[in-house]
Amino acid sequence: MKKVAIIGAGLAGSEAALVLARKGTQVTLFEARPHKMTPAHTSDMPAELVCSNSFKSQEVPSGHGQLKAELTLLGSPLLSIARQNAVPAGAALAVDREKFAACVNDAILREPGISFDRKECTGIPDGFDYCIIAAGPLASEGLCAFLTNEFSATSLNFYDAIAPIIAADSINYSIAFFASRWEDGEGDYLNCPFNEDEYRTFFNALTEADKVVARKFENEKFFEACLPVEEIASRGYQSLAFGPLRPVGIDDPRTGRWPYAICQLRKETLGGESFNMVGFQTRLTIPEQKRIFRMIPGLENAEFLRYGSIHRNTYIDSPSLLADDLSLKKRPSLFIAGQLCGNEGYTESIATGHLAALFVNNRFENKPLSVPPPVSALGALLNHVTHSPEKPFTPSNVHFGLFPPLELQGRKKIGKKEKKELLCKRATDAFKQWKDALIV
Numbered sequence: 001m002k003k004v005a006i007i008g009a010g011l012a013g014s015e016a017a018l019v020l021a022r023k024g025t026q027v028t029l030f031e032a033r034p035h036k037m038t039p040a041h042t043s044d045m046p047a048e049l050v051c052s053n054s055f056k057s058q059e060v061p062s063g064h065g066q067l068k069a070e071l072t073l074l075g076s077p078l079l080s081i082a083r084q085n086a087v088p089a090g091a092a093l094a095v096d097r098e099k100f101a102a103c104v105n106d107a108i109l110r111e112p113g114i115s116f117d118r119k120e121c122t123g124i125p126d127g128f129d130y131c132i133i134a135a136g137p138l139a140s141e142g143l144c145a146f147l148t149n150e151f152s153a154t155s156l157n158f159y160d161a162i163a164p165i166i167a168a169d170s171i172n173y174s175i176a177f178f179a180s181r182w183e184d185g186e187g188d189y190l191n192c193p194f195n196e197d198e199y200r201t202f203f204n205a206l207t208e209a210d211k212v213v214a215r216k217f218e219n220e221k222f223f224e225a226c227l228p229v230e231e232i233a234s235r236g237y238q239s240l241a242f243g244p245l246r247p248v249g250i251d252d253p254r255t256g257r258w259p260y261a262i263c264q265l266r267k268e269t270l271g272g273e274s275f276n277m278v279g280f281q282t283r284l285t286i287p288e289q290k291r292i293f294r295m296i297p298g299l300e301n302a303e304f305l306r307y308g309s310i311h312r313n314t315y316i317d318s319p320s321l322l323a324d325d326l327s328l329k330k331r332p333s334l335f336i337a338g339q340l341c342g343n344e345g346y347t348e349s350i351a352t353g354h355l356a357a358l359f360v361n362n363r364f365e366n367k368p369l370s371v372p373p374p375v376s377a378l379g380a381l382l383n384h385v386t387h388s389p390e391k392p393f394t395p396s397n398v399h400f401g402l403f404p405p406l407e408l409q410g411r412k413k414i415g416k417k418e419k420k421e422l423l424c425k426r427a428t429d430a431f432k433q434w435k436d437a438l439i440v
């Protein structure tokens with residue numbers, strides 16, 4: 001009997017478990033919650049989304065859209081569950097997080113090949129052919145200590161921040177209005193418009209607000225794509241108006257013009273009972289979040305269902321430690337997947353979870369290693385994780401910068417749109433060939 005242990009029933013671990021079990025492997029999926037909670041998870045459900053409810057764009061041409069297209073071709077179980085639980089979010093794939101997690105839980109429990117064991121692992125469980133560690137950015141201290149001792153591997157000084165969620169019935173709809181940028185779509189976002197005076201008052205309050213003090217061992221280093229809103233504000237007066245509060249392409253129905261700035265809210269649930277503050281990851285103290293975010297026009301009486309916060313992000317130095325198939329060079333029966341292996345983002349964690357499962361299956365079948373082509377989104381992401389030359393190594397989400405440059409065949413210049421289309425076409429063609437060869 002082929003037996004695999006998976007540590008962590010998050011996005012990567014749940015995906016890997018479902019893929020392997022459906023290929024006939026006996027999987028034991030270990031999950032530390034609810035006995036040992038992380039600082040960000042609030043439930044005992046697998047695949048809980050700890051911050052935004054968005055898996056980002058599913059439109060091609062974009063790096064995120066291309067990654068989803070490739071995962072769809074592979075039949076990704078979690079992506080399919082995400083689509084079944086989607087809430088309107090323009091071009092993005094956003095989900096009702098509770099329904100999403102409940103469906104992943106059902107899929108795991110219904111799968112005869114998976115046994116779900118609620119237990120914290122502080123080492124590699126005995127009795128398995130292979131183990132995939134997918135314990136995520138908030139891997140338990142016991143497991144981190146094991147990884148540090150075994151591989152001098154973990155980097156524990158990197159941070160992400162969570163955005164607040166607001167009750168829909170506490171929003172002032174005489175000010176906030178539904179619209180999508182450039183009137184594209186049906187107005188999935190709720191927009192809170194600022195005039196310049198309101199923006200100035202808000203900006204001043206935000207830059208002077210009290211923040212949660214970092215603990216002694218915490219060395220604050222934020223991921224650029226997930227900066228706290230007050231950190232962005234500290235970079236200059238216009239940084240919010242040109243960043244998360246940019247108003248471009250959104251007409252305020254009361255004036256017929258673009259406001260000075262806009263705070264966008266995205267539906268958290270299909271029924272629209274609650275909204276996520278887009279781009280408002282924060283480390284402000286809770287009293288300051290209440291005081292300052294209620295200065296946003298339309299949110300004067302906001303009821304916060306969840307406050308923002310900051311959390312540790314753990315990942316290993318993958319390029320030095322991992323082989324091409326995500327297994328440890330020093331211990332080839334041990335694979336690392338998800339955020340812990342140095343990808344960044346929900347869909348990316350699903351992606352490396354899926355790949356780790358395929359690579360483990362490859363070993364069972366004694367087939368030579370076949371990694372997705374580097375011109376594909378999956379291949380480019382894997383290449384970053386296993387071969388990034390960056391020192392020190394930092395995690396990445398999928399973006400066109402990871403893709404090898406196009407060969408322009410004599411042409412000197414090419415428009416941005418055409419370039420993205422060509423990158424995606426090249427990726428899809430190569431990916432399909434790779435996938436077809438896998439099945440043969």
Ligand SMILES: Cc1cc2nc3c(=O)[nH]c(=O)nc-3n(C[C@H](O)[C@H](O)[C@H](O)COP(=O)(O)OP(=O)(O)OC[C@H]3O[C@@H](n4cnc5c(N)ncnc54)[C@H](O)[C@@H]3O)c2cc1C
Pocket residue numbers: 007008009010011012013030031032033037038040041046047048049050051052053054055119120121122134135136137138139140142143160161162310311312313337338339340344345346347349
């Ligand atoms: C605070 C925070 C906010 C984030 N926000 C976003 C966002 O908005 N959008 C985005 O795309 N990405 C975000 N990320 C990044 C990342 O995509 C997510 O964290 C994602 O959930 C990672 O997937 P994963 O499977 O690697 O880990 P997780 O989904 O965290 O799953 C790991 C699982 O392992 C369990 N576990 C931990 N230690 C053990 C152990 N020793 N034994 C057994 N089980 C264990 C945990 O309880 C957890 O269930 C955020 C990360 C953090 C930390």
